[in-house]
Amino acid sequence: MVFDKLKDGLQAAITTLRKAVVVDKKTVREYIKEIQKTLLSADVNVELVFKLSKNIEERGFLEKPPGVLDKSENLIKITYEELVGLLGRGEKLPIQEGERILLVGTQGSGKTTTAAKLANYLKKKGFNSRLICADTFRPAAYEQLKQLSDEIHIPFYGSPGEKDALKIIGEGFEKFRGKGLTIIDSEGRHSLDDELMRDINRIYTEVKPEKTLLVLDSTIGQRAGEQAAAFKKACNVDGVILTKLDGSAKGGGALSACATTGAPVYFMGVGEHADDFEEFDPERFVSRLIGFGDLQGLLEKAKEVEFDEESAERLVSGKFTLEDLYQQIEQMKKMGSLSKLMEMLPFGSKIPRDMMDLQEEKLQTFRIIMDSMTEEEMQNPELIKRSRVERIAHGSGKKTEEVRELLNHYKKMKKMMKSFGDERKLKKLMKRFGGVGI
Numbered sequence: 001m002v003f004d005k006l007k008d009g010l011q012a013a014i015t016t017l018r019k020a021v022v023v024d025k026k027t028v029r030e031y032i033k034e035i036q037k038t039l040l041s042a043d044v045n046v047e048l049v050f051k052l053s054k055n056i057e058e059r060g061f062l063e064k065p066p067g068v069l070d071k072s073e074n075l076i077k078i079t080y081e082e083l084v085g086l087l088g089r090g091e092k093l094p095i096q097e098g099e100r101i102l103l104v105g106t107q108g109s110g111k112t113t114t115a116a117k118l119a120n121y122l123k124k125k126g127f128n129s130r131l132i133c134a135d136t137f138r139p140a141a142y143e144q145l146k147q148l149s150d151e152i153h154i155p156f157y158g159s160p161g162e163k164d165a166l167k168i169i170g171e172g173f174e175k176f177r178g179k180g181l182t183i184i185d186s187e188g189r190h191s192l193d194d195e196l197m198r199d200i201n202r203i204y205t206e207v208k209p210e211k212t213l214l215v216l217d218s219t220i221g222q223r224a225g226e227q228a229a230a231f232k233k234a235c236n237v238d239g240v241i242l243t244k245l246d247g248s249a250k251g252g253g254a255l256s257a258c259a260t261t262g263a264p265v266y267f268m269g270v271g272e273h274a275d276d277f278e279e280f281d282p283e284r285f286v287s288r289l290i291g292f293g294d295l296q297g298l299l300e301k302a303k304e305v306e307f308d309e310e311s312a313e314r315l316v317s318g319k320f321t322l323e324d325l326y327q328q329i330e331q332m333k334k335m336g337s338l339s340k341l342m343e344m345l346p347f348g349s350k351i352p353r354d355m356m357d358l359q360e361e362k363l364q365t366f367r368i369i370m371d372s373m374t375e376e377e378m379q380n381p382e383l384i385k386r387s388r389v390e391r392i393a394h395g396s397g398k399k400t401e402e403v404r405e406l407l408n409h410y411k412k413m414k415k416m417m418k419s420f421g422d423e424r425k426l427k428k429l430m431k432r433f434g435g436v437g438i
């Protein structure tokens with residue numbers, strides 16, 4: 001798995017912190033020391049590491065934990081925020097059909113592989129990707145990209161033997177007649193020599209690509225920052241794609257150095273295969289490292305839902321009414337798929353699948369049925385016996401079996417809620433995330 005070491009280090013520090021009986025100065029310092037050690041071993045710049053640990057320490061002591069968070073949870077939240085801060089802003093690269101994307105980078109950084117990965121990724125996003133091999137330096141460049149294009153079924157243009165990259169690019173555009181989205185693979189040389197920069201500058205100036213992306217090998221660690229700065233002089237680098245993060249122990253250094261240089265990392269290569277390619281989102285990334293479920297995704301989703309503390313209290317104490325179920329269905333509509341949301345929660349796996357997979361349509365039916373119930377029935381569903389079932393079915397235009405199905409679902413949910421009652425965590429999480437509609 002990508003970033004195993006970094007992840008293991010951070011999670012070990014967090015586990016130790018969570019196990020501490022008291023969170024005093026000593027515990028906090030030890031926790032921070034562990035975080036420092038982990039970041040330094042991932043090649044994050046020493047100054048950055050010290051700045052980050054100072055921030056965690058100061059905020060950890062100064063800030064009053066918000067809401068229901070305890071001290072150690074607050075420290076984890078602060079660590080999360082500081083790490084995200086270290087890795088940049090996390091904007092998405094805006095790409096449009098018809099654009100030309102030039103890939104640049106030093107030799108072996110992964111340009112050709114990345115060209116294919118990016119084309120494949122964008123194709124899956126619905127773009128008409130095309131590839132052009134404009135590397136006239138490496139003898140086998142044409143064959144390499146052609147083969148990759150064939151594998152992923154992407155139209156390709158190249159001209160083996162042709163020495164003028166600009167000519168090839170022009171012919172490629174002519175062949176594709178400006179249709180689709182074109183990704184151009186360019187030459188790479190050993191180091192940041194003048195010739196490479198001159199060639200890249202020439203291509204950049206003549207082609208005027210809408211996007212220029214720098215492909216950087218993450219195994220060079222924090223030196224990625226220098227490379228980004230050097231390329232920025234030769235062409236207007238819009239962003240960075242970091243490669244080989246799968247095997248790199250120095251990925252943390254490369255990522256943070258790019259952020260410091262102001263070169264946003266948009267994608268990461270995490271293997272040799274065409275699918276080993278991911279969008280880089282600092283918040284999501286750090287959530288994964290810290291391992292607190294997908295914290296960020298959950299926060300985003302729960303943002304739209306207003307928190308109702310009273311209802312959270314009721315749920316965990318087992319007083320779960322049909323009214324609560326109704327509210328939850330309403331909330332779920334706002335939040336999208338329940339199963340997606342539950343996957344993000346630490347205890348999500350404990351929820352039976354059939355409960356998570358309730359169809360949208362079924363929920364709608366349940367809502368209509370509940371609209372035909374009296375207030376008394378909503379608050380006290382145990383009252384609903386046979387004659388009431390018939391009345392409700394008739395009133396809502398639904399079948400009696402459907403009314404019974406709703407009642408069964410309600411009973412199951414109530415039982416489940418009760419079982420969460422001992423789980424102090426649920427209450428806390430619900431408060432923190434704004435009353436997740438289970």
Ligand SMILES: Nc1nc2c(ncn2[C@@H]2O[C@H](COP(=O)(O)OP(=O)(O)OP(=O)(O)O)[C@@H](O)[C@H]2O)c(=O)[nH]1
Nearest residue numbers: 107108109110111112113188243244269270271272
């Ligand atoms: N493990 C791993 N290997 C990668 C990744 N990206 C590229 N590689 C490998 O790195 C090597 C170099 O990749 P290329 O795509 O040929 O690099 P390049 O920048 O085009 O090289 P030149 O054209 O010579 O400048 C190849 O063996 C790739 O398979 C990655 O994300 N993970």
Ligand SMILES: [Mg+2]
Nearest residue numbers: 111112135141
């Ligand atoms: Mg290449």
